[in-house]
Each structure stands twice: as C-alpha cells, then as structure tokens.
Amino acid sequence: MTIRIAGIGTNLPEKVVTNDDLAQSIDTNDDWIRERAGIRERRVGGITSEMAVAACREAMAQAGAGPDDIGLLVLCTTSPDQTFPATSAVVQAGLGLSCGAFDVNAVCAGFLYGYVTAYGLMCVPGGPEKLLLCGSDAMASLTDWTDRGTAILFGDGAGAVVLERHVEGELLGWDLGADGSLGSILYCDHGGFIKMEGREVFRKAVRAVVGSVDKALVNAGIQASDVDVFLPHQANIRIIEAVASRVGIPMEKTHNVIAHTGNTSSASIPLAMAQAQADGVLEPGAIVCMTGFGGGMAWGTAVVRW
Ligand SMILES: CC(C)(COP(=O)(O)OP(=O)(O)OC[C@H]1O[C@@H](n2cnc3c(N)ncnc32)[C@H](O)[C@@H]1OP(=O)(O)O)[C@@H](O)C(=O)NCCC(=O)NCCS
Structure with a gap:
C-alpha cells in the first residue's frame, strides 16, 4: 500500500x-x-x-x-x-x-x-x-x-x-530546506504588511529551488528528464522560467495559474495541480515534481509518482 x-x-x-x-x-x-x-x-x-x-x-x-x-x-x-x-x-x-x-x-x-x-x-x-x-x-x-x-x-x-x-501513487523523493538568517528579505510583522527586497528574494529563490529540486530528484533516483509534470510555486513567471531552465525541465511541462491568481502563497501549488488535472496530464504513473519557496526563507520539493 x-x-x-x-x-x-x-x-x-x-x-x-x-x-x-x-x-x-x-x-x-x-x-x-x-x-x-x-x-x-x-x-x-x-x-x-x-x-x-x-x-x-x-x-x-x-x-x-x-x-x-x-x-x-x-x-x-x-x-x-x-x-x-x-x-x-x-x-x-x-x-x-x-x-x-x-x-x-x-x-x-x-x-x-x-x-x-x-x-x-x-x-x-x-x-x-x-x-x-x-x-x-x-x-x-x-x-x-x-x-x-x-x-x-x-x-x-x-x-x-x-x-x-x-495501491498506486507514492512519494519517491523529497527535500525540505530553510535558512532563517534570510528572514529580513521577506517578512510581515504582527498587524503589519508584507515587506520584501524583491531582487534579493528572486536571486535566493532561484538558487534554493534549483538545489532543492536537484536533491529531491537524487533522492528519488531519477533525472530531470524523467519528470512529466512540473508544479512550481507561482510567485513570478521569470522565477519559474529560470528554475525550469536550470533544472533542465522544459516549460511545456509546467502548469501555471499565476497570470490569473498572482502569488497565493500556500495555495499556489494545489492551484497549479488542479490546472494540470484540467489539462489532463495527471495520469497514473506520471512523475510529478512540486517545488516551492518563500519567507523564512523556507523551501521544499516533493517528487511523486501519480
Ligand atoms: C518584485 C519584482 C517583480 C521586481 O522586478 P525586478 O525586475 O527585480 O525589478 P527592479 O526592482 O529591479 O526594478 C526594475 C525597474 O522597474 C521599476 N519598477 C519596480 N517596480 C515596478 C512596478 N511595480 N511597476 C513599474 N515599474 C516598477 C524600478 O523602479 C526599476 O526602474 P529603473 O530601472 O528605472 O530603476 C521581482 O524582483 C520579483 O518578483 N522578485 C521576487 C519576489 C517574490 O517572488 N516574492 C515572493 C516569494 S514567495
């Protein structure tokens, strides 16, 4: 099971x-x-x-x-x-x-x-x-x-x-990471608003996510070319493009909702997953890679056999 x-x-x-x-x-x-x-x-x-x-x-x-x-x-x-x-x-x-x-x-x-x-x-x-x-x-x-x-x-x-x-579907590999020393580049105080150093978050996010996807793929014992469906956190399409190209997953394998939702934080990956389902690509056996990052900074990746 x-x-x-x-x-x-x-x-x-x-x-x-x-x-x-x-x-x-x-x-x-x-x-x-x-x-x-x-x-x-x-x-x-x-x-x-x-x-x-x-x-x-x-x-x-x-x-x-x-x-x-x-x-x-x-x-x-x-x-x-x-x-x-x-x-x-x-x-x-x-x-x-x-x-x-x-x-x-x-x-x-x-x-x-x-x-x-x-x-x-x-x-x-x-x-x-x-x-x-x-x-x-x-x-x-x-x-x-x-x-x-x-x-x-x-x-x-x-x-x-x-x-x-x-009997079908399993978690093949994962990675969870954090670097609390980067808290000041993206935070929200009690009762306050989001404060962000956009360019710095962009740079750190790409590096963290690429490293995290690489680790999770190694843990899963597979290569980037084995991934059928890529579901990245929907924060900025340029971050998604940069990560996809560095990891070696073509953009056609991503399923994005960002154009209509913006960054919905914890909701963005399941929203992208629903889009992939609507696109008809979540077939049993498909290799699905989900990855995200954000304030903390914290990041994570899960590689799943659907
Ligand atoms: C915020 C973000 C979109 C800004 O894009 P950027 O390309 O880094 O833009 P910059 O801050 O370098 O600014 C570039 C130029 O656009 C201008 N600009 C910045 N924000 C602008 C806006 N909202 N509208 C129009 N112009 C803007 C700047 O003044 C600057 O002009 P200049 O070249 O004349 O000085 C981008 O840094 C980003 O998405 N970072 C990651 C944020 C993120 O993902 N956060 C959530 C993590 S979960």
Missing part, C-alpha cells in the same frame, strides 16, 4: 483586481507587471478559513470522501483568521469533521512542508486512511496596496487535496 492524491479542490474569491485597476492608484502599468512577473490579475477579498472550507469540500467530493472518512486535517497557511484558535480548527468545524486538525506555517513553502508531514503521518502505524491537506492564504489582507514592490504580486486563494492509502 502507498499513498496517492485522490481528489483536488480549489477556491478563489470572486473579486478580480486587474493590473489596470492597480495602475489607477500606484505608479505601475499592465505591460511592466506582465513582463516582469507574468501576472495579469489576482483575486482578493478571501477569508482563509472560508476559502479552505470551499476547496476542501471540492477535493472531498472528487475523492468521494465524506466528513467521517477524513482521519486528519492539515491546513497550510501564513494568513490565519486569528492568532488562535488555529484556522484548521475553524475549517474542521466548517466541514463537520471529527478528526484532529493543525496548522502548518512555512509561508509559500507551506504546501510542500504540509505534504511531506502529512505523508509521514499516514505512514505511521495507525495513521489515517484518508487525510485532508489544504493550502489557503488571504495574502491581500497582508499587502500594502500603496507599495508597488509587493501589491503587484500577491492574491488570495485556496487549494486542497485528499490523500488516501492506495
């Missing part, structure tokens, strides 16, 4: 903010944002728990799982509804679950940290048969909409998966 992803769900708030909308209040323009970041619009106005509940419901429906089937809920978020209770508790109640629930905060690497943690918990004797893993972030609420260095990048969204024991 191994563990597979049995269902995927997503949720985006209704309100769309286009680049032209942003250009009305800050000194920027649509051409610059598209060219430098690959973003056309983003969704805002989401509440972390509400988006998570909606994404989880969709993932559970696709997996054919009811509330009583879920043995554990792991919620990845860097924008909790409150300091406490944990937002996972709010989502647990919203879904009518009776299982345990906890939050993971590794900022934009959250989904990878959550995935590896969840996978490990399912392998422990007595671990859950089915586990709900969700990334949900309301980054718009942490964004200073007068700061053009960050306002162009972030948006709200949620993505969820149901993990279940099965």
Whole structure:
C-alpha cells in the first residue's frame, strides 16, 4: 500500500483586481507587471478559513470522501483568521469533521512542508486512511496596496487535496530546506504588511529551488528528464522560467495559474495541480515534481509518482 492524491479542490474569491485597476492608484502599468512577473490579475477579498472550507469540500467530493472518512486535517497557511484558535480548527468545524486538525506555517513553502508531514503521518502505524491537506492564504489582507514592490504580486486563494492509502501513487523523493538568517528579505510583522527586497528574494529563490529540486530528484533516483509534470510555486513567471531552465525541465511541462491568481502563497501549488488535472496530464504513473519557496526563507520539493 502507498499513498496517492485522490481528489483536488480549489477556491478563489470572486473579486478580480486587474493590473489596470492597480495602475489607477500606484505608479505601475499592465505591460511592466506582465513582463516582469507574468501576472495579469489576482483575486482578493478571501477569508482563509472560508476559502479552505470551499476547496476542501471540492477535493472531498472528487475523492468521494465524506466528513467521517477524513482521519486528519492539515491546513497550510501564513494568513490565519486569528492568532488562535488555529484556522484548521475553524475549517474542521466548517466541514463537520471529527478528526484532529493543525496548522502548518512555512509561508509559500507551506504546501510542500504540509505534504511531506502529512505523508509521514499516514505512514505511521495507525495513521489515517484518508487525510485532508489544504493550502489557503488571504495574502491581500497582508499587502500594502500603496507599495508597488509587493501589491503587484500577491492574491488570495485556496487549494486542497485528499490523500488516501492506495495501491498506486507514492512519494519517491523529497527535500525540505530553510535558512532563517534570510528572514529580513521577506517578512510581515504582527498587524503589519508584507515587506520584501524583491531582487534579493528572486536571486535566493532561484538558487534554493534549483538545489532543492536537484536533491529531491537524487533522492528519488531519477533525472530531470524523467519528470512529466512540473508544479512550481507561482510567485513570478521569470522565477519559474529560470528554475525550469536550470533544472533542465522544459516549460511545456509546467502548469501555471499565476497570470490569473498572482502569488497565493500556500495555495499556489494545489492551484497549479488542479490546472494540470484540467489539462489532463495527471495520469497514473506520471512523475510529478512540486517545488516551492518563500519567507523564512523556507523551501521544499516533493517528487511523486501519480
Ligand atoms: C518584485 C519584482 C517583480 C521586481 O522586478 P525586478 O525586475 O527585480 O525589478 P527592479 O526592482 O529591479 O526594478 C526594475 C525597474 O522597474 C521599476 N519598477 C519596480 N517596480 C515596478 C512596478 N511595480 N511597476 C513599474 N515599474 C516598477 C524600478 O523602479 C526599476 O526602474 P529603473 O530601472 O528605472 O530603476 C521581482 O524582483 C520579483 O518578483 N522578485 C521576487 C519576489 C517574490 O517572488 N516574492 C515572493 C516569494 S514567495
């Protein structure tokens, strides 16, 4: 028995903010944002728990799982509804679950940290048969909409998966990394807004992610050319292009949503995964490489046989 992803769900708030909308209040323009970041619009106005509940419901429906089937809920978020209770508790109640629930905060690497943690918990004797893993972030609420260095990048969204024991699908290799000495290049104080040294984050992110993908591929005992589907964190299309080219995975194997979502932090990888599913490439046996990075800095990669 191994563990597979049995269902995927997503949720985006209704309100769309286009680049032209942003250009009305800050000194920027649509051409610059598209060219430098690959973003056309983003969704805002989401509440972390509400988006998570909606994404989880969709993932559970696709997996054919009811509330009583879920043995554990792991919620990845860097924008909790409150300091406490944990937002996972709010989502647990919203879904009518009776299982345990906890939050993971590794900022934009959250989904990878959550995935590896969840996978490990399912392998422990007595671990859950089915586990709900969700990334949900309301980054718009942490964004200073007068700061053009960050306002162009972030948006709200949620993505969820149901993990279940099965005969198909397994985690082949992974890597989780962090360098807390880089905290000052991307952070958000209590009650404050995101502060970022964009160019420095760009440089460090490319280096960290390339190293992480390389390590995870070695752990999996495969080469970059074996990867069928590449799901990178959706922060900036130029970071995705730089990583793909350095790792040796063609851009055609990436499945991106950034143009319409911006950077949704913990939600971005499951949102890209839902896009890959819609594109029809998540076939049983496909080699899927997910990788992410963010504040901390923290990063992570998981190489999965679908
Ligand atoms: C933020 C980011 C898009 C800025 O792009 P960049 O290419 O590094 O841009 P720079 O800061 O070097 O600025 C280049 C020029 O564009 C201008 N500029 C910066 N922001 C702008 C904006 N929003 N609109 C228009 N012009 C802008 C600058 O003033 C500068 O002009 P100059 O050459 O006349 O001095 C980019 O650094 C980035 O995406 N970094 C990574 C951020 C990230 O991924 N964060 C999340 C991690 S999870």
